[in-house]
Amino acid sequence: MHVMAGVLRDAQGRVLLAQRPEGKHLAGMWEFPGGKLEPGEQPQHALVRELREELGIQADLAQSVPLIRVPWRYGERGLLLDAWQFTQWQGTPVSLEGQALQWVLPSAVDPTILAPADRPILQALRLPSMYAITPADITTHHAEFLCHRISTALERGVRLIQLRLPQWPLDDVQTLAMYLQRLALPYGAQLLLNGDIEGALKLGDGVGVHLKSSQLAALDRRPLPWTQLVGCSCHDASELEQAARVGADFATLSPVAPTASHPDATPLGWPRFQSLAEAAALPVYALGGVTPAQEEQARRHAGQGVAGIGAFWSGTP
16 A cells, blocks of 8 residues: 655744544554555645645645655555655645644654654654764774864764774773763764664663664664664665664665775665665665765665765765
8 A cells, every 4th residue: 555644844844743543543643644545646646635635735746855665564454655745835734634733843753652654754854864984993092083073073064973993892982972972962963883782771862873784683672762773784675674673763775886895795786775775664874885975866766865984074064
């Protein structure tokens, strides 16, 4: 079943949520407004119709952009939730079908109040289009240099950073993260520890974890509360499915292009990346041989954006 969802954003950046009424599946949970296609109907036209019938507004297709497509299963029932974002429409949204409505900033939404298929839409709204990963060759002797680099990146607009420091003891990485946690807070930026679930739990809000593919395979549930980000490294469809199954917020998918660090790995290329990202039930960053300049290219190929190491620490994003 193809279901359209409209993400309406007002001038304050808030989004509109609708509560599922009593008597319906997932009653009481909140969702982005919309509904299913009628036979022979074009997806965007269906969304415009649904928003008119449900909210009494006329959405402007020229002001809409695709956000994310979420394949999902509720038991035996499968659906494709196709979310589009609008910043302009005619009229004031009102409830015409008896559901409660609320305007709220994406950062203030508790994901647990949303219908499960709508949670990836929220994460796609919250996540930036660039994900910077620290170079693996930095040692503890260069901690001051690393802090300066991260501070500069925050000033330039980087809002998602993975601390991947394999040469550091875990305690030192956690100490660094505690310092950077305070530094990142005014920017609304998020830090992720590479593989250190316990460290993330200890540090709390503002610090998440990026799971290695081996860790991801061993999990059967989300390892952190919803207030802390969970990312994971994926390379194929089965790993992306596992990421969605355990409730991860996003994944990196690699390698998109040839890389010097993994010369023997077969690159996916953009068509294969798009195919996998479209079939994934969570936001996906392109990783491996990509640069910040390819952010828009990644989005055109169903990605959340781009992730990387070397090129992501110099120049303006």
